[in-house]
Amino acid sequence: MIRIDNLKTDPKKDLMAELYKRVAKHLRVGKEEILSLKILKRSIDARKKPAVFYISSVVVEIANEERFLQNKKIKGISLYQEKIYRLASEIVSPVRPIVVGLGPAGLFSAYLLALAGLRPIVLERGKKATERYKDVQAFFDTGVLDPSSNVQFGEGGAGTFSDGKLQTGVKDKNGRNRFVLKTFVEFGAPEEILWQAKPHIGTDRLIQVVSNMRERICELGGEVHFNTQMTSLLIREEKICGVRGICRGVEREFLSPHVILAIGHSARDTFERLYEQKIPMKAKEFAVGFRIEHPPEMLDRVQYGDVYAGILPVSSYKLVGHPSEDRGVYSFCMCPGGYVVNASSEEGHLAVNGMSNYGRESGNANSAIVVSVGAGEYDLDDPLGALKYQRKIEKAAYEAGGGRIPQQLYGDYIAKRTSTSYGAFSSCHKGKTTFADLNPIFSQEIREAFLGAMDLFEKKIPGYSREDAILSGVESRTSSPVRIPRGEDFMCEIKGLYPCGEGAGYAGGITSAAMDGIKVAEALISALN
Ligand SMILES: Cc1cc2nc3c(=O)[nH]c(=O)nc-3n(C[C@H](O)[C@H](O)[C@H](O)COP(=O)(O)OP(=O)(O)OC[C@H]3O[C@@H](n4cnc5c(N)ncnc54)[C@H](O)[C@@H]3O)c2cc1C
Numbered sequence: 071m072i073r074i075d076n077l078k079t080d081p082k083k084d085l086m087a088e089l090y091k092r093v094a095k096h097l098r099v100g101k102e103e104i105l106s107l108k109i110l111k112r113s114i115d116a117r118k119k120p121a122v123f124y125i126s127s128v129v130v131e132i133a134n135e136e137r138f139l140q141n142k143k144i145k146g147i148s149l150y151q152e153k154i155y156r157l158a159s160e161i162v163s164p165v166r167p168i169v170v171g172l173g174p175a176g177l178f179s180a181y182l183l184a185l186a187g188l189r190p191i192v193l194e195r196g197k198k199a200t201e202r203y204k205d206v207q208a209f210f211d212t213g214v215l216d217p218s219s220n221v222q223f224g225e226g227g228a229g230t231f232s233d234g235k236l237q238t239g240v241k242d243k244n245g246r247n248r249f250v251l252k253t254f255v256e257f258g259a260p261e262e263i264l265w266q267a268k269p270h271i272g273t274d275r276l277i278q279v280v281s282n283m284r285e286r287i288c289e290l291g292g293e294v295h296f297n298t299q300m301t302s303l304l305i306r307e308e309k310i311c312g313v314r315g316i317c318r319g320v321e322r323e324f325l326s327p328h329v330i331l332a333i334g335h336s337a338r339d340t341f342e343r344l345y346e347q348k349i350p351m352k353a354k355e356f357a358v359g360f361r362i363e364h365p366p367e368m369l370d371r372v373q374y375g376d377v378y379a380g381i382l383p384v385s386s387y388k389l390v391g392h393p394s395e396d397r398g399v400y401s402f403c404m405c406p407g408g409y410v411v412n413a414s415s416e417e418g419h420l421a422v423n424g425m426s427n428y429g430r431e432s433g434n435a436n437s438a439i440v441v442s443v444g445a446g447e448y449d450l451d452d453p454l455g456a457l458k459y460q461r462k463i464e465k466a467a468y469e470a471g472g473g474r475i476p477q478q479l480y481g482d483y484i485a486k487r488t489s490t491s492y493g494a495f496s497s498c499h500k501g502k503t504t505f506a507d508l509n510p511i512f513s514q515e516i517r518e519a520f521l522g523a524m525d526l527f528e529k530k531i532p533g534y535s536r537e538d539a540i541l542s543g544v545e546s547r548t549s550s551p552v553r554i555p556r557g558e559d560f561m562c563e564i565k566g567l568y569p570c571g572e573g574a575g576y577a578g579g580i581t582s583a584a585m586d587g588i589k590v591a592e593a594l595i596s597a598l599n
Pocket residue numbers: 170171172173174175176193194195196221222223224225226227228229230231232233234235236237298299300301332333334335336337340403411413423424425570571572573577578579580581583584
């Protein structure tokens with residue numbers, strides 16, 4: 071098979087037909103000689119607007135491929151070798167590892183353990199994705215929060231009610247990233263995530279994908295206990311021997327010398343309990359801010375130009391600014407065609423985030439704009455310092471909106487006055503909203519950093535700081551407030567305890583959390599071998 075890179079095609083034309091033409095021309099053969107053609111990657115190049123192109127890498131099957139590879143006149147081709155992720159071979163062991171949390175990290179570690187024949191026991195405080203979906207809808211409609219079943223907690227973890235963006239900056243020498251994407255496809259995700267430069271699944275599809283994966287874990291002999299919250303670790307002589315859990319008021323012990331802790335970044339009660347149990351942990355720096363909404367046509371026109379806006383998929387952006395030396399400000403979790411969601415998980419506290427369906431058809435684009443925080447805001451020497459700060463600003467957001475998502479137009483935020491109506495476009499959100507002044511939530515320093523960055527972003531995307539851009543507060547779950555350090559064997563100081571995923575500070579998104587789950591499962595399997 072031959073790989074060919076940098077094939078430019080016109081987005082207005084049929085992609086596959088154009089690629090066949092381009093490949094035939096590149097290799098100087100007739101189209102009929104191409105036995106098969108598969109897209110490996112496709113991105114959009116809009117740097118030379120008004121001309122906009124798809125740039126693709128493809129792999130083609132063709133007879134006698136050596137003649138092309140050896141022809142020095144044909145540029146940009148190479149022999150194609152797929153990076154195959156090697157699964158651990160099955161082992162026979164009486165040990166059944168415990169996995170706490172069924173987010174991407176727990177899901178993938180449990181899946182790998184199940185494939186290795188280890189029949190993991192999974193505890194998840196929330197419900198199955200389909201039941202969880204009903205609770206989340208009820209919360210959006212009524213504002214009544216179920217602290218165990220919400221946008222953060224339940225099957226699939228925080229990633230289930232998300233945009234389902236799957237790109238990651240984590241290096242993939244061993245094919246783990248590709249394995250994650252292929253596994254998602256095997257369990258129902260659209261195949262295009264294998265070749266899109268910015269793959270995305272969407273909440274509507276993710277719900278089915280994570281349920282299918284869990285069913286497979288159970289078919290392989292694993293057990294999943296929903297509505298079961300780990301309340302403490304069972305530790306003897308610095309070694310883990312299991313966990314204590316509670317299911318509908320009934321306490322129960324689950325015993326095992328291997329426990330993967332994949333609890334995500336929002337399980338504050340569990341972090342507090344781990345701290346009481348003297349599990350070593352540190353406060354982390356993270357970032358806080360607001361979610362901002364814009365009409366997508368404005369962004370599409372800026373990024374693609376007038377000719378291609380509306381033809382290409384809704385555009386996304388990534389913005390970074392340093393309005394002052396000590397503060398970084400950046401866009402986070404941009405959701406083209408998405409909704410601002412009430413992503414709270416604690417009574418009396420309010421956090422927002424963004425989600426989209428597969429079709430990204432909401433009508434608005436949203437993204438968080440967040441400012442880095444740390445020593446200036448809380449005591450970094452207090453392991454729970456960042457967590458306490460998160461709670462403080464989420465409480466302030468809850469109070470500002472009386473329990474609803476507090477919103478303010480950008481122009482009114484600058485003028486410190488409560489908005490009275492939307493401007494040229496309305497908000498696309500899930501959960502109840504109200505207008506409120508967002509200024510009291512953050513310090514003057516954070517406000518200045520945010521405003522300074524908005525001026526910088528205006529230069530990159532004209533219209534970005536328009537007066538009627540809609541702010542929603544507060545974006546506070548950008549990453550975990552703690553880190554649970556682990557050694558090269560992936561265990562923390564307690565032997566047999568494997569901190570994993572975003573909650574432990576080793577991931578920052580769906581794919582990186584899934585990849586970390588895989589790494590931890592590999593370490594556990596090799597410890598048993
Ligand atoms: C609304 C929203 C949108 C997002 N959009 C994206 C996106 O588009 N792309 C992206 O890459 N990332 C996105 N993220 C971030 C992403 O979801 C997380 O990075 C990822 O889910 C982290 O995976 P995890 O497995 O480490 O933790 P989590 O997904 O948080 O999973 C942890 C699980 O542990 C369970 N749990 C916690 N404590 C206990 C306990 N004591 N006992 C039993 N179970 C417990 C929780 O219920 C939860 O299901 C989004 C997050 C949110 C909230």
